[in-house]
Amino acid sequence: MLIVTLDGSSKRPLYEQIYEHIKSEIKAGRLSIHQKLPSTRSLSNHLAVSRSTVDLAYNQLLSEGYIESVPKSGYYVAGTLTLLDLKEKKSIPREDKSEQNGDVRYDFSPFTVDISSFPFSTWRKLSSQCMNDMNQGLFLLGENQGDYILREAICNYLHDSRGVNCDPEQIVVGAGADYLLQLLSQLLDKKQKIAIENPTYMRAYHILHGMGFDISPIEMEKDGISLDGLLKSEADVVYVTPSHQYPLGIVMPIKKRLKLLEWAAKKENRYIIEDDHDSEFRYIGKPIPCLQGIDANDRVIYMGTFSRAIAPAIRVGYMVLPETLLKRYQQEFFYYASTVSRIDQSIICKFIEGGYFERHLNKMRTRYKAKHDAMIKALKVFDGKIRISGENAGLHLVVEFLEEKSEEMLIKKAEEIGIRLYGLTPHYIGKTHFTHPVILLGYSNMSEEEITTGIRELYEILYKNYNSLL
Amino acid sequence: MLIVTLDGSSKRPLYEQIYEHIKSEIKAGRLSIHQKLPSTRSLSNHLAVSRSTVDLAYNQLLSEGYIESVPKSGYYVAGTLTLLDLKEKKSIPREDKSEQNGDVRYDFSPFTVDISSFPFSTWRKLSSQCMNDMNQGLFLLGENQGDYILREAICNYLHDSRGVNCDPEQIVVGAGADYLLQLLSQLLDKKQKIAIENPTYMRAYHILHGMGFDISPIEMEKDGISLDGLLKSEADVVYVTPSHQYPLGIVMPIKKRLKLLEWAAKKENRYIIEDDHDSEFRYIGKPIPCLQGIDANDRVIYMGTFSRAIAPAIRVGYMVLPETLLKRYQQEFFYYASTVSRIDQSIICKFIEGGYFERHLNKMRTRYKAKHDAMIKALKVFDGKIRISGENAGLHLVVEFLEEKSEEMLIKKAEEIGIRLYGLTPHYIGKTHFTHPVILLGYSNMSEEEITTGIRELYEILYKNYNSLL
Numbered sequence: 001m002l003i004v005t006l007d008g009s010s011k012r013p014l015y016e017q018i019y020e021h022i023k024s025e026i027k028a029g030r031l032s033i034h035q036k037l038p039s040t041r042s043l044s045n046h047l048a049v050s051r052s053t054v055d056l057a058y059n060q061l062l063s064e065g066y067i068e069s070v071p072k073s074g075y076y077v078a079g080t081l082t083l084l085d086l087k088e089k090k091s092i093p094r095e096d097k098s099e100q101n102g103d104v105r106y107d108f109s110p111f112t113v114d115i116s117s118f119p120f121s122t123w124r125k126l127s128s129q130c131m132n133d134m135n136q137g138l139f140l141l142g143e144n145q146g147d148y149i150l151r152e153a154i155c156n157y158l159h160d161s162r163g164v165n166c167d168p169e170q171i172v173v174g175a176g177a178d179y180l181l182q183l184l185s186q187l188l189d190k191k192q193k194i195a196i197e198n199p200t201y202m203r204a205y206h207i208l209h210g211m212g213f214d215i216s217p218i219e220m221e222k223d224g225i226s227l228d229g230l231l232k233s234e235a236d237v238v239y240v241t242p243s244h245q246y247p248l249g250i251v252m253p254i255k256k257r258l259k260l261l262e263w264a265a266k267k268e269n270r271y272i273i274e275d276d277h278d279s280e281f282r283y284i285g286k287p288i289p290c291l292q293g294i295d296a297n298d299r300v301i302y303m304g305t306f307s308r309a310i311a312p313a314i315r316v317g318y319m320v321l322p323e324t325l326l327k328r329y330q331q332e333f334f335y336y337a338s339t340v341s342r343i344d345q346s347i348i349c350k351f352i353e354g355g356y357f358e359r360h361l362n363k364m365r366t367r368y369k370a371k372h373d374a375m376i377k378a379l380k381v382f383d384g385k386i387r388i389s390g391e392n393a394g395l396h397l398v399v400e401f402l403e404e405k406s407e408e409m410l411i412k413k414a415e416e417i418g419i420r421l422y423g424l425t426p427h428y429i430g431k432t433h434f435t436h437p438v439i440l441l442g443y444s445n446m447s448e449e450e451i452t453t454g455i456r457e458l459y460e461i462l463y464k465n466y467n468s469l470l
Numbered sequence: 471m472l473i474v475t476l477d478g479s480s481k482r483p484l485y486e487q488i489y490e491h492i493k494s495e496i497k498a499g500r501l502s503i504h505q506k507l508p509s510t511r512s513l514s515n516h517l518a519v520s521r522s523t524v525d526l527a528y529n530q531l532l533s534e535g536y537i538e539s540v541p542k543s544g545y546y547v548a549g550t551l552t553l554l555d556l557k558e559k560k561s562i563p564r565e566d567k568s569e570q571n572g573d574v575r576y577d578f579s580p581f582t583v584d585i586s587s588f589p590f591s592t593w594r595k596l597s598s599q600c601m602n603d604m605n606q607g608l609f610l611l612g613e614n615q616g617d618y619i620l621r622e623a624i625c626n627y628l629h630d631s632r633g634v635n636c637d638p639e640q641i642v643v644g645a646g647a648d649y650l651l652q653l654l655s656q657l658l659d660k661k662q663k664i665a666i667e668n669p670t671y672m673r674a675y676h677i678l679h680g681m682g683f684d685i686s687p688i689e690m691e692k693d694g695i696s697l698d699g700l701l702k703s704e705a706d707v708v709y710v711t712p713s714h715q716y717p718l719g720i721v722m723p724i725k726k727r728l729k730l731l732e733w734a735a736k737k738e739n740r741y742i743i744e745d746d747h748d749s750e751f752r753y754i755g756k757p758i759p760c761l762q763g764i765d766a767n768d769r770v771i772y773m774g775t776f777s778r779a780i781a782p783a784i785r786v787g788y789m790v791l792p793e794t795l796l797k798r799y800q801q802e803f804f805y806y807a808s809t810v811s812r813i814d815q816s817i818i819c820k821f822i823e824g825g826y827f828e829r830h831l832n833k834m835r836t837r838y839k840a841k842h843d844a845m846i847k848a849l850k851v852f853d854g855k856i857r858i859s860g861e862n863a864g865l866h867l868v869v870e871f872l873e874e875k876s877e878e879m880l881i882k883k884a885e886e887i888g889i890r891l892y893g894l895t896p897h898y899i900g901k902t903h904f905t906h907p908v909i910l911l912g913y914s915n916m917s918e919e920e921i922t923t924g925i926r927e928l929y930e931i932l933y934k935n936y937n938s939l940l
Contacts, residue, residue: 062723063721063723063724063758064723064724064758065723065724065725065727065728068725078725091637092637092639092640092793092796112610115609115610118609123601124598124601124602127597127598127601127813128594128597128598128601131593131594131597131598132594139585139588139781139782139783139784140582140585140781140782140783141777141782141783142783167561167562169562170562175645175649175785175809175810176807176809178805178806178807178809179645179649179809182652186680186681190682202805203805203807206805207805207806210656210802210803211656212660212682251533253532253533253535254533254534254535255535255538255548257535258535288533288534289534307611311609311610312609312610312611313609313610313611313612313811313812313813314609314811315645315807315808315809315810315811316811323562326562332680333680335648335672335673335676335677336648336677337646337648337673337785338785339645339646339648339649339785339809340645340785341783341784341785341786341811341814342783343597343783343814344811344813344814
């Protein structure tokens with residue numbers, strides 16, 4: 001018979017003491033494999049505890065596999081226990097993801113934003129407001145497409161600032177543009193070929209490709225995507241960035257927009273994915289209405305995000321579905337819970353509704369315009385040596401270096417003196433070759449002074465004679 | 471010549487005044503289609519403004535399509551303008567999503583949590599701490615798999631409480647379990663068949679099915695998924711909920727766990743998706759180590775979420791990838807940005823690291839156990855009329871009503887007196903038939919008193935003679 005020393009004054013329940021004792025006896029080999037255990041009745045008598053206490057202990061041992069129950073016979077020590085002792089935690093050496101940023105003094109990244117302008121105190125204020133007037137319901141799951149009041153706020157903003165013509169019901173709020181593109185992929189027919197501007201936002205390409213679509217890269221013309229190329233590709237869905245082509249910065253003129261809409265209207269199930277990336281930042285002239293707003297045939301899927309306009313870490317984007325796809329979404333994809341926390345939804349809603357978003361955008365437009373102008377001015381020294389394009393919008397310029405031969409060499413030369421440049425080549429699907437290197441010069445997260453001196457140093461390292469020009 | 475009245479004292483820039491004037495002239499028909507406009511030189515002379523001001527105005531008109539430029543000739547009013555006037559905002563009647571909750575007095579939902587126990591003041595405190603000590607970097611994009619310190623915190627928590635054996639590098643943090651399942655779907659081979667416990671968490675079924683997988687529902691045995699059924703299905707991936715089968719509440723014993731792991735190890739590319747749903751809430755005995763922790767062959771994808779343990783609106787889940795899939799993820803899916811805002815990541819990290827999470831779980835376990843016990847006690851009156859199962863864990867009981875015939879009728883009868891019940895049937899893939907209705911009795915968001923009176927009223931409406939039993 002088992003000798004278990006029970007401690008009635010212990011915090012541990014009696015059943016657990018019995019369980020622990022038997023377990024350690026088995027592990028130590030003092031109870032051997034297939035050895036019979038006392039019946040629950042006899043053990044409970046022996047230990048002077050209730051039978052249900054022993055039952056509990058045996059059940060735990062059973063469910064953990066230490067003992068087995070043989071019907072009409074009793075309990076036995078089990079056979080296979082070797083795997084049960086938990087292994088040590090694994091350790092995988094972490095990839096070194098730091099990019100040795102130590103020596104970079106000027107980073108002309110086109111991928112970042114001016115984070116020092118984040119509306120910090122407003123965000124903090126709204127956040128604590130949400131926490132304070134919040135009812136507990138905010139911690140329950142909200143609507144799958146996003147809370148209706150947020151969708152209303154986005155709907156009004158998009159109508160007034162971008163000419164988007166939709167109902168809040170058509171809006172799906174999600175955790176960033178990438179997520180929404182994955183979701184959209186599930187609404188489209190996988191057999192449809194998707195045409196993509198080339199060069200493009202490569203993340204979109206990777207996602208659509210990764211979701212199993214056949215992708216046709218389409219060459220760019222001076223006024224945007226080649227419509228001939230689109231026709232020839234036989235794709236029925238096209239991904240475009242008309243307000244500010246990424247990365248070339250082309251603003252698609254209205255004429256081409258109308259032709260693109262005409263193309264979409266010609267066949268059933270044709271769709272245009274309009275990524276209205278960066279549309280908030282246009283420095284010359286007023287923004288052109290988006291494709292969605294002038295589409296009469298329900299063919300445009302409009303996508304946008306707060307990542308560029310507010311901050312990258314705010315993982316909130318939105319898409320406006322045409323009614324056909326909306327129906328499909330609501331019928332077949334009803335089960336996808338929203339991916340944005342309701343507190344975040346509520347903060348953003350207050351940010352838009354309270355007029356903070358508009359003020360923030362106005363402030364940023366002015367800031368970015370000043371940086372943009374500083375960049376243009378600083379580049380004047382390169383007169384004749386570069387060709388600038390894409391300068392009307394967005395957060396970078398596209399600069400072709402007419403006297404250089406290799407993008408790689410140019411970037412390397414700059415890197416040597418602490419200037420980080422970003423080439424155009426990685427934005428192409430497939431191979432490409434330029435006679436002269438083309439660089440995307442981002443200015444969003446640099447001060448005007450940094451821009452000015454950074455560009456001057458770049459000139460100096462390339463042509464050595466900057467000072468002689470002054 | 472155009473007569474434009476310019477207002478030099480207006481806030482609107484001169485170019486915009488010119489642009490607006492010409493646009494309204496065109497829209498009103500006072501400038502007709504194909505009519506030639508004055509050259510920029512002559513208009514600037516005429517209006518006594520700089521030529522670049524007129525250039526800007528014309529460029530805006532050009533880009534919006536109101537005018538066209540004919541090389542070597544000049545500017546003309548354009549031909550196609552009909553589509554350009556933005557339509558009114560659409561209005562789609564909103565589906566009525568309220569479930570007429572007015573008359574429901576007792577809602578035995580198995581899908582909710584005890585929201586009144588949300589650690590409200592802690593959350594608020596941590597949130598404003600994050601806002602205060604936060605550097606602005608928190609608004610830049612973090613690591614794609616989630617911030618490393620959060621992954622470390624999750625890794626330690628999973629090791630200590632669930633026996634998960636992993637490195638933070640294997641963890642992917644994402645916006646909820648649904649999102650992570652979509653992401654995982656992209657890592658698996660689409661040609662692989664996926665076996666799913668039947669009944670199951672239908673959302674997982676819908677997502678995997680929607681992502682294009684061939685799904686084999688596998689029947690359940692008393693100790694969990696049928697291994698024979700799994701073998702026969704020829705599936706190479708299986709989705710299981712071993713710690714607390716959803717919805718049946720079965721805890722898979724260690725023996726079956728080992729057999730399942732053996733099955734997975736037998737063939738390359740076999741994987742077990744272990745959804746450790748609800749594992750935090752186990753009332754009898756200690757938790758059994760998860761499959762991942764006893765797997766020696768790198769075959770288990772472990773998934774969990776904070777939705778049940780903290781609150782549904784906290785859209786944060788995690789998965790632990792085996793090394794093979796991790797490699798694939800890092801090589802091929804590097805482009806997916808994290809879907810969780812960094813502020814939320816930082817709050818949860820503090821919540822775990824500060825010991826709040828453990829205290830919260832202990833509190834909830836006690837609360838849920840009291841509710842669970844109240845439910846078991848209240849159900850005693852049904853003696854012989856019901857069969858209870860799944861009572862060791864989770865937030866609901868599985869109750870078979872032995873004297874009833876139809877789930878639908880039972881639910882309807884209860885609904886009439888304001889009691890909402892949830893049947894088992896909707897959790898089955900494909901059709902199913904029970905001799906007696908089976909109800910999932912959730913208790914998480916009801917008080918003990920509500921549970922007691924709710925169950926009593928249910929008894930009364932079914933058997934009319936509750937009082938005579940007292």
